[in-house]
């Protein structure tokens with residue numbers, strides 16, 4: 694199996710620190726480490742669950758940002774095929790870094806400009822962690838539409854580890870997370886608090902999902918095949934979903 698290393702860094706011009714902030718990380722070495730680690734996790738998950746090499750599949754990175762995951766995957770596998778984000782600045786930066794990938798600016802709300810069943814795999818890191826209930830639901834419907842039957846989605850969410858961090862970090866604590874207990878998340882299943890200075894054109898904020906809620910609610914859209922706790926960034930859960938045939 695190809696080993697994903699930090700070697701991709703030499704092939705790109707790293708984003709300006711201000712632009713890296715789109716991923717909440719403006720220190721270069723952390724950006725690179727996170728990118729390499731997340732690309733390893735996504736690559737392994739794609740091949741494990743689909744049972745096929747990543748190179749044989751048509752793949753979308755939904756909410757790619759400045760390509761923290763897409764750049765290493767591109768360097769080692771020439772994947773994903775398509776990257777989308779609502780942020781034109783991020784897409785403008787990313788295009789020349791991964792020239793064979795179709796990088797597109799898309800709208801905050803569905804639909805995406807792709808036909809039904811266009812992709813074998815969609816992955817999305819740190820997007821459902823920011824969507825309110827209505828948006829989250831609309832985007833699950835849309836991702837289901839563009840996946841082929843039997844296709845997989847790998848979508849990250851935040852649960853109890855991140856909740857603890859949000860309670861203790863002064864920025865998120867001040868946004869109201871200091872009052873959100875584990876029991877509240879267990880009882881409500883989903884909690885969203887708006888972030889006032891949010892980027893984008895719609896309601897934006899921070900969301901927490903209880904894994905049981907995901908098994909119950911998201912299975913209305915697709916089969917919830919697995920939930921890998923803390924698989925991404927040491928704190929976000931990775932939800933493995935498969936579109937029903």
Ligand SMILES: C[S@@+](CC[C@H](N)C(=O)[O-])C[C@H]1O[C@@H](n2cnc3c(N)ncnc32)[C@H](O)[C@@H]1O
Pocket residue numbers: 715716717755756757758759760761762777778779780783799800801802817818819820823892893
């Ligand atoms: C925390 S960043 C994660 C970026 C990237 N996935 C990564 O891990 O580096 C969240 C990204 O989601 C994008 N985004 C938010 N809402 C979106 C939507 N409705 N459609 C597409 N992108 C969206 C933002 O512009 C931002 O780049």
